[in-house]
Amino acid sequence: MRKLLFAALIAIFILLLVNLSPGTISLTTLQHYQSQLMGWHNQHPQLAAALFFICYLLVAALSIPGATLLTVLGGALFGLIEGTVLVALAATSGATLAMLMSRYLLHDWVQRRFGRMMATVNRGMERDGARYLFALRLTPVVPFFVINLLMGLTTISIGRYFMVSLIGMLPAIVVYLNAGRELSRLQTLADVLSPGMMLMFALIGLLPLASRWLAGKR
Template sequence: MTKKYKTAYKVIISIVILMIISIVVYKVYKMNLGIGDIKNYVESFGKLGPIIYIIIFSLVPLTLFPDSILAISSGLIFGLVNGYIYTAIGALIGGTISFYISRKLGRNVVKKLIKEKLDKVENMINERGFFIVLMLRLIPLFPFDVISYGSGLTSIKYKDFILATFFGTIPGIFVFVNIGAQSVNIGSKSFYLSIVALILLLVVSIILKNRFITKNLENNK
């Protein structure tokens, strides 16, 4: 087998594997599963559970399934530490997929995947790159996938995008995973503290949005 055919063979196999994974995950999302159902599904794979979870979270940008639901599920399934690690890995991979879909395939393809307009997000990121992506990631109310797709259409370097994503998602991932981890102790002090942490995250998000994002949006009108 020549080098040319070997390369083509690898590409075909990779596409087939990706299609199979995508179909499985898509069917899971179409079933409108709750947190308990996701837990049962992931745990059904035994030791492969963490890998399956990371794959599911990584493909969220292609399905627009609520990533907060998955993050809470990971805490319930794996606990706080492992749940955070697996979710962070999935978020970075998912963000990368969205970023390169936009960068390589362009605006027309992105429009078919999401309904939100990306113009204002693009303008902000083009102007202040790393800082804006970091601020947007710190705001869980702002759609994760919109930020990723929008970034891919700008001039921001991938290194800046992925670093801003990593640091910016730390609070949000921690809070949502912690809710899942503490949900087995409903009524306990730790459970109520996890709810307080969520409320604080939302309050800080609103403050950051009003102070940085809204101001930038007004400047880009």
């Protein structure tokens, strides 16, 4: 049921101009709006992809809550392959822009606000270099936007930051895109117990554990 509520949030985000009153959100309602959105996507695939990319990039660059929701939406709209390309590039580009803003515009504020964490990051970067960033991207211990801000105060190059962030975020991106794809296939509440949905739940639950294990190995 929690995933159905998550799907409801997706519909709300998609239809910013549609005012759904309390109690009107149901699986039938979500399918109705999803069908409309998919129809518009089929008619204007390039425009839909461009708008999604820009929206995701801004969310990532400005640290606006909702990146996970957008990732799930990308899976429902674009599928796994196209969605992976769009989300991975948008998320990494946004993260890089946020890092650059921290480096050139917010340097003093970040140093004052996260001074203690910055000392830890500096030690990690001195010890492991880009592998430390890779571990941070894999493990959900430090929030996405905090990593961007802190890395702006290090000496890591823009190109290396982009590539390491892209690779480190890719596993989570694929898992949540797959979740969106599975949610878009729901026809009845009973479908929540389908093998595909059960696998999706398992992947989401195992992702933090697998990420920490892989980061430890790295």
